[in-house]
Amino acid sequence: MSDLLDFQDAFVAALGGAPSALTPWLPSRQAGEAGLAVYRNTIAKGCVDALAANFPTVRDMVGEDWFRAAAALFAREALPTSAALLDYGADFPAWLDRFPPAADLPYLAAVAHLDRLWTETLFAAEAASLSPQAFAGLPPAALAQARVALHPSARFARFEAGVPSLWSAARAGQAELELSETPEGLLLMRSAGRVTHRVVGLAEIAFLTACRAGQPLARAIGLAAEADDGADLQSLFAALIADGVFSGLKSGTL
Amino acid sequence: MTPAAGLGLKPQHYDDALAATAPGLWFEVHPENYMSAGGPRLDALAAVRARHPLSLHGVGLSLAADADPDPEHLTALRLLVDRFEPFVVSEHLAWSTHRGAHQPDLLPFPRTHAALARIADNIGRMQDALGRTVLIENPSLYLPLTGHDLDETDFLAALVARTGCGLLVDVNNVFVSASNLGYSAQAYLDALPAAAIGEIHLAGHGPDEGGSGLLIDTHGAPVAETVWSLYRRLIDRVGPRPTLIERDDDIPAFAVLMAERDRAQALIAAWEPVYV
Structure with a gap:
């Protein structure tokens, strides 16, 4: 030595x-x-x-x-x-x-x-998000078999209680914080240099988890329906596209 | 480039830095704060860089560790150098990593011949990885270590001779170390090889709140008058050099820092060669 x-x-x-x-x-x-x-x-x-x-x-x-x-x-x-x-x-x-x-x-x-996920989102790699048109061009059967890549800044997590609402309220500077017992998820994204986040349901979390694991969209939608049979899956998907969560789309074989 | 005075760039001053038009103004950042895959901080630095020269001043490569510089750190640094094309890249004569853990500070060591060989080797690795020479900064010292083979000025001069690196002279660090360890700041500055000096740092210090009598290199106060005097004497001897006002704690408004920067700029502009 x-x-x-x-x-x-x-x-x-x-x-x-x-x-x-x-x-x-x-x-x-x-x-x-x-x-x-x-x-x-x-x-x-x-x-x-x-x-x-x-x-x-x-x-x-x-x-x-x-x-x-x-x-x-x-x-x-x-x-x-x-x-x-x-x-x-x-x-x-x-x-x-x-x-x-x-x-x-x-x-x-x-x-x-959730603070940690916010930091990861802030410093994640750059990538362009897919527009709604990128999905609109595919016939329904091809879309069902397609796989998506999530934007490098996308982070999400689910909780057995309302921590996402609590965290969001705290971030917004609210003094009165309450923890509900409703299970919730949080989705974080960076867009135009700013971190955005929204409280989501268990269906979104199931859908995003399946996408990250490389499942085809039809399977991801199925898992979302299982997680919450009352979820409006079409709106759910459209909202995630609007969030900019997807940065790649690979068509499956028909 | 004609030497000019610059400012350490703080995130709360990005907009001020973009709007600033003072001739010669440049900015310096710690590359470690920008070692991310992406994100708005890098965008902000790119915007500032589009308008002003930039210096990358490393605080975490740990050149005085008894280990090779972290290859991931060097890769991340190279990416920043390639993207932002700084006019100068610098690091410290200090260590911070030890057996995989990073101590966020600039730690001292006995200046032995073996340490000189190891650090010269590490500077060589850094310069090879970046494809350019770098400047090495004298540290602030708080411990009366024994076992030195070389004075710090001789150690720095030997690094210059062995590696081709230059020196970043932090006048406040010289003042703080000289006060803490009981030597003459003036004699230290007089002993530095003038031709190697590529940049000068000026910052504020304060007394140890623990009452030990030590001075602390806080970067949390305006530059002290004694440090300004040492700076004037240094540039009288070596000529003007790019000079940075560093402020990392208790950060005031941008205009307050610019007033200190303009004082350094005025001294640089007023400099005339002395013929003897």
């Missing part, structure tokens, strides 16, 4: 609370305390600021102090793996789910998950 790596191992150990590890590189053990505290604070601030930027709805719900304390604990367990901090926090929702102080906010991990 190199001297440089020895030093870096010792430095990281000292950051983590074992300052004596760095003593061989200091005039005295005490000489490093103030400086190490500066590095420790800067690293924690970098992580917490990145998480605050990436999880604004969680922060608004729990308040700045609670958020920063929780984020600092998370950062100690899971430092970023990349210097691109815009991608930091993929594991934060699951961590919140296990975080004992969040136990009386059972929807918090789900809210964090």
